[in-house]
Amino acid sequence: MDTLAQARAGVEPDATPTTDLAQLASAHSSPILGRYFECGWSHGEGHRLYDTSGRAYLDFANGIAVSALGHHHPAVTRAIHEQVDKLIAPCSAMGYAEPTVRLADAIAAVMPEPLDTVLFLNSGSEAIEAALKLARRVTGRPGIVAFRGAFHGRTFGAASITSSNINYRLGYEPLLPGVYLTGYPNAYRDHGGDEERAVEESLRQLRELTTSSIPATSIAAVVIEPVQGEGGYIPAPPRFLRALRAFCDEHGILLVADEVQAGFGRTGRMWAFEHAGIVPDVVCLAKAIANGLPLSAIVTRRELQERWGKSAHGTTFGGNPVACAAGLAVLETIEREGLVANAAERGRELMAGLREIMARDTRIGDVRGLGLMIGVEFVTDRTSREPDGATCEAVRALCADQGLLILSCGTEHNVIRWIPPLDVTSAEIAEALAIFGSALRALPRSAETAGI
Secondary structure (H helix, E strand, O other), rough: OHHHHHHHOOOOOOOOOOHHHHHHHHHHOOOOOOOOOOOOOEEEEEEEEEOOOOOOOEEEOEEEOOOOOOOOOHHHHHHHHHHHHHOOOOOOOOOOOOHHHHHHHHHOOOOOOOOOOEEEEHHHHHHHHHHHHHHHHHHOOOOEEEEEOHHHHHHHHHHHOOOOOOOOOOOOOOOOOEEEEEEOOOOOHOOOOOOHHHHHHHHHHHHHHHOOOOOOOEEEEEEEEEEOOOOOOOOHHHHHHHHHHHHHHHHHHEEEEEEOOOOOOOOOOOOOHHOOOOOOOEEEOHHHHHOOOOOOOEEEHHHHOOOOOOOOOOOOOOHHHHHHHHHHHHHHHHHOHHHHHHHHHHHHHHHHHHHHHHHHOOOEEOOOOOOOOOEEEEEEOOOOOOHHHHHHHHHHHHHHHOOOEEEEOOOOOOEEOOOOOOOOOOOHHHHHHHHHHHHHHHOOOOHOOOOO
């Protein structure tokens, strides 16, 4: 019996080591890809990921929020198998495939009005590229405004509005012209935790941008993550998003919400922008959309894409029938199992547990987030708030050693991001918190960060 069959049968997998995939990859696989773990993965079952030796890990990384329903989810797996037996591959230029059309209808149904028109693509970066092209062509304006600390992707246009890590930009200049970066309202890092001051300063910087660098009448789009992802899991204050919506309305600018990581129930609402009570002009989707299959989308009101024009953009693999069949199963499962509400409730449990740990350990400077998208920021001390990337990475590694997969983020790599599956249980939250607390206790503390 192989390890996957053993897992499905409830039998402990054999401990016999198999091929060292890291060693095998060293010969011909590209060395350019960064990896959180030098580990070979065999299979996944539920919320556990198994390495090639058969060891199970509680997976709170989920391929960076991709496997939102965990591994081998029966509804998704069934939908994939059924579609593979019918139709796999026709390019959208060839006509229509039923899963693609039906998924567009399903996504439109869970979007607020007037967002009703869906264009499928392959990845988050591609969705951002499409949004930028649409904005420039429809408005006839060149300027794109984005926020410092954001991550929007690695393709050329997406990288041009990304600033969460200098390595994403280094050596690629000159990037896309007409891009302007302004300050994101990071209350903890930049304003001593004062959210109102953070909002006012970010709005001031935006206004200054339009008087010193580019007039508002030349801006095609403002692109924002309602919760900054790679930048440190920082929710945008609702008042800031509402002010941004008003600014765009005043000046005829398209507001683009990058929901690639925060969407599909992740924040305890179907879409993160809903926390602010706003509706963007363009919404970019990816990651959780098909629970691991490559798929993304942009969603707008129909009039915008009609003005964009037929054949103004296109895709070979976007809207693949198999990926869209999986996407339908994802949406149906989220609704059937009440997973948006589950994300909100389990998120409250996770937040409470993390804040209890923070009260005992001064190396944690901040715990923040929405739903099941929570960041834990490590600092050398709480007064200076100096980022402590070394402790963050050490804790991440120790958690993996103890069977919990979590990831780091932040411009200083000092934030642990918590992105459990949407159908996570209270018992799994408790298990993860216990491992996290144990890892912290096992990590020696300097005199400056001794407990209180």
